[in-house]
Amino acid sequence: MKTEGGRFSRGFKAALLETMVKTPAVEPAPRAGSTSAGSAASAGKFDTSFETLPAYQAFRTQRAVADALHLNFPFYRVHDAMAGARSVIAGQPVVNFASYDYLGLNGHPDITAAVIEATKTWGTSVSASRITAGERDFHRQLERALADIYEADDALVFVSGHATAISTVAALLGPKDLILHDSLIHNCVVVGAQLSGATRRPFPHNDLAGLEAMLAATRDKFERVMIITEGLFSMDGDGPDLARLVEIKDRFDCWLMVDEAHSVGVLGATGRGIAEQAGIDPRRVDIWLGTLSKTLVSCGGYVAGSRPLIDFLKLAAPGMVYSVGMPAPAALAALTAIEIMRREPARVARLQANGQLFLRLAREAGLDVGTSAGYAVTPVIIGDSLRTVLLAERLLKRGINAFPIVPPGVPEKSARLRFFISSEHTEAEIRAAVAATAEEVAGVEREGISLGTIAKLMIKRAT
Template identity: 55%
Template sequence: MNQPRSNAAQETVDRVRQALGQTAAAPTRPNPTAGGARREFDFSSLPEYEILKVWKAVGDLTHISNPFYRLHDGRASNTTSIDGRTIVNFSSYDYLGLNGHPEVAAAAKAAIDRYGTSVSASRLSSGERQVHRDLEAALARLSGTEDAIAFVSGHGTNVSVIGELLGPEDLIVADAVIHNSIVEGAKLSGAKRILCPHGDLDAFERALRLNRARYRRALIVVEGLYGMDGDVPDLAGLIRLKRRYNAWLMVDEAHATGALGATGRGIAEEQGIDPADVEIWMGTLSKTLAAAGGYVAGSRALIELLRYTSPGFVFSVGLSPPVAAAATAAVDVMMREPERAAALRRNGRSLLAKARSRGLDTGLSIGASVVPVIVGNSGQTIMLSEQLLKRGFNVVPAVFPGVAENQARLRFFVTSEHTPVQINSVIDAVAEELPSIRSNSSIVGAIVGR
């Protein structure tokens, strides 16, 4: 049951609506031809833009800064600098502390000296360089596969690969909380799409049993470590399903590389799986590997096919040489120093245990590189992020529509470089701030109609 608004809360709601020129009545869509106006060319008139204006007005009136697009002054690590102030950072993906590592930085600088900052063409035409081949060989070794191919965008990798390999005659069965890039690739393909409840292997089996026979090809897609929840799939169970129903299995290792397995090789190492039992391994260069871009690893036939048919590769410029060289060096350091992965797991488990000991909801996280603290209300989550920043911690919220409103959360990205003091202090701060926020957040909730 909704609680009645206090006078102060109602006054703030009215002030926001007045600032936005709103009335209590629902806004109507503008008539594009009324009075000769051509409003269809005015993006500020779109309902989506009106939502942004509401949130900005809420922030202005409640003195809560925008938690997104904060300007950082230097290198992302376990600390960062915002407005010249050193902040403990739990919102970057430098899982093994390789961003700025001397070998990684030196490799990037040497590549600039030899190749410049761009290869200035697609690799298919005249952009191929040895630095690309070195990276792909390193990625294949890391993944335990025959070959690999590197793309300029991690998001674009999934969109382009899924969009090219599947078509309207095919079936895609994916986890309901799969990354947006996979969702967009599935849409592009035109294939029949079925989303199964998160982690529900029975639902995957049911979807395949009831639908597989009607489609030419089938693809099962999961994440090796889920970036929103911090949990893992049952890979052996999925392999049994894909064999039973003659489907391909694709695993997105974006958050798993560096975080899972004794040496950080990912979920196959973590769960004792032969990498050859998975047809398509996808990963990103922008997290553990301290660069930018994405890759696919798998059989030589798959990689050769993608080299000549995947639009995101064929029609895109090749990876920037310093980026490719940095990622190659990061793979080398990671494989040579498995103690980095071990330190990350210790820190992840420590943060998870500390959060649970303080009564915080960490959902399904196993305590690897991603640990959520679920607040369950977007406004409160944003307010909590603001209070943590004031106390010296950068933890960016995940709110509706990125997650369901009752699943709004802070996501803690843990690295091998975080210290016990940093981990304990941030969880203490969350546990201290959250009760007060929950008891005094009626204004934000009232404004957004929650």
């Protein structure tokens, strides 16, 4: 894209306007004339087109802008190789900062061997829900290993991490209860809270004084109250003060749920998560929630806690009762990953060192890393969505894959490139990635590319 004095060229503006003119808004289907009485009376009266959904209209506009900027669609991009610290996209080798294989275990020979043997022995499905005919010993082995991480009585594994949170929250709470969650909590918790029928109120991100004030004002109006946070936030790379959270939940008689999706294998000297890092007895947290798809390179989710909690969820959580049991290959992949994490703590140490290096270099380069603590997740906050997508495209051309996160994945005006750090990234790769990012950020700022500029062109088109 050519610019004039660091701004959009006239040729680019003309090309953009022409592209957008060729992408007209989709009008609702015309209403048919009224008919005789009966069920046919409303035929054609209401819009049944998917194309007229407001979100789809916004998507079409975004694609038009991307086409005018010669940007490839950044979503659902195909990888041509096993993704870890490195990958291959469209035939091009890349250093990969978009996958959450934090300890580099995807493709580990021990895990591959365990999965092959499990498939030979058990097949690819248990062919039933666990409550009926799908219970297997490997489920219980994995659950014991997960419970051990938290010194918990027991654990329960689900076939979906997202469904784990939805099912657990929805099963435990009802209309007489209150859910207080961090404002940046993952979507799965929000959906579970909505389905529960409980009152849901977010507190400002990691603002425990704000949480305490909300409890002081409302605790006695509800039967049960659950506080929900994350061990490491997936968009910002920071976490809460667990010691203070435990004290607050005890004082106000609440349940505390901590989502460890991005903190197991990442926090603590041996990767046992935020409780190990904070020096807190993990049994002081009521509900540990997590996924098997990040550090544990499998698929599914888990809950760990007291025996009554797990016994209850076995009978009441929809994602457990009405879903197929976890297949052997997924269970054995996660179980073997836990065993490797235990015997190779050097992987955790390398990950943490790499995370701190990335954070330090990014700050030195003047990049906005927000509140990241420099573990496995560090964002480079850009603000403008269009600039963020453009940056990701330019970095990809330089062999660096960092995914653009834009609203609604993050709040408005806080679009960012998210860098997932792995124990297997080299120092040279991290240094090169930070340097390239700083160069490209400076470039798009000089060019003045932004959604605001595009909006002005859209207004020009409309008038």
